């Protein structure tokens with residue numbers, strides 16, 4: 001990393017960045033929503049494009065001097081459309097939450113009824129949590145997973161949908177280890193004349209690689225983050241498989257014609273919720289989308305899934321309970337109820353030796369969201385370092401060593417040494 005200017009001009013920030021690089025290099029990153037971008041993505045995000053104001057969209061900006069940022073935004077959009085085989089893409093949302101906000105502003109009015117996956121069953125804050133704008137502005141109801149197999153309970157989804165008649169149904173979440181069954185959601189959405197939105201923030205890289213079903217043609221609209229399995233910079237995107245006329249008869253003022261949903265989405269993002277786009281991040285997105293179109297990325301995603309399967313098998317053989325019994329994706333959610341340790345404590349103890357995870361609610365959790373009975377693990381970051389199935393078996397054993405020997409300094413030291421060896425064997429950002 002070339003940080004010579006910061007080192008000279010601002011030693012405080014330089015030291016913080018160096019410390020974070022050291023942490024990333026010398027710990028095992030198992031947070032399912034994180035990844036390590038390529039150096040090319042880092043360079044784009046650190047480029048002079050951060051200097052440019054470009055409110056509006058390519059060819060119709062509110063500022064002059066936009067010819068080059070227009071090019072990079074168009075490139076990002078074209079690559080993204082190719083990646084998901086879709087007709088429309090918006091690459092401006094600053095985050096996954098803002099992508100969701102852009103969709104809600106397009107499809108909903110204040111107090112409209114929406115149905116999404118319960119946060120405790122794997123949903124996301126923006127799917128109706130009372131402490132989030134979604135739960136404050138819209139009338140959200142939740143569906144959950146079944147007690148037996150922890151898969152979405154479609155009988156329940158259909159029953160609630162029939163009763164509340166939502167305008168929008170959301171599928172997808174942040175801690176659901178199984179495939180999202182878009183077709184089943186579509187059947188229910190059609191039966192109550194609701195729009196269907198997929199939030200594929202987590203599996204989007206796997207979808208792009210054909211390893212997870214695609215939301216299209218079943219969903220009307222999809223959102224994602226760009227920084228999880230997609231391995232891009234931090235940000236959001238909105239996609240339409242096919243553009244369509246809006247049902248609400250919103251008229252374009254000059255032509256008098258009914259607007260397409262794509263136009264409404266564009267104006268919901270800007271000027272609806274954002275001002276100037278982060279052009280340096282959009283350039284980083286363009287770089288990441290090119291990478292994601294490559295065969296190497298497909299192999300990388302195959303390794304992510306195969307590593308998650310290896311973790312699944314290793315934990316099952318160590319007699320751990322896994323939510324839904326395992327995984328189809330990059331996520332493994334461990335239910336620690338029978339292990340006599342909370343998610344919070346497990347996260348804390350693992351962090352002491354350099355294994356980074358996050359506490360997570362499990363379905364029907366009796367503990368609060370700040371304590372929880374589970375930890376969520378994900379394989380994108382370790383896979384980016386080049387680790388494979390053998391290393392996943394070791395990682396599961398190291399986690400087990402800590403969880404079964406809480407506070408045993410001797411064991412902790414041994415695990416730390418093992419982690420140092422692993423990190424040295426799979427160096428990060430060394431070339």
Ligand SMILES: Cc1ncc(COP(=O)(O)O)c(C=O)c1O
Nearest residue numbers: 095096097124173174199201225
């Ligand atoms: C399913 C889902 N949607 C939306 C988001 C929000 O993304 P961001 O943190 O970029 O706002 C996340 C982030 O974890 C997520 O998992």
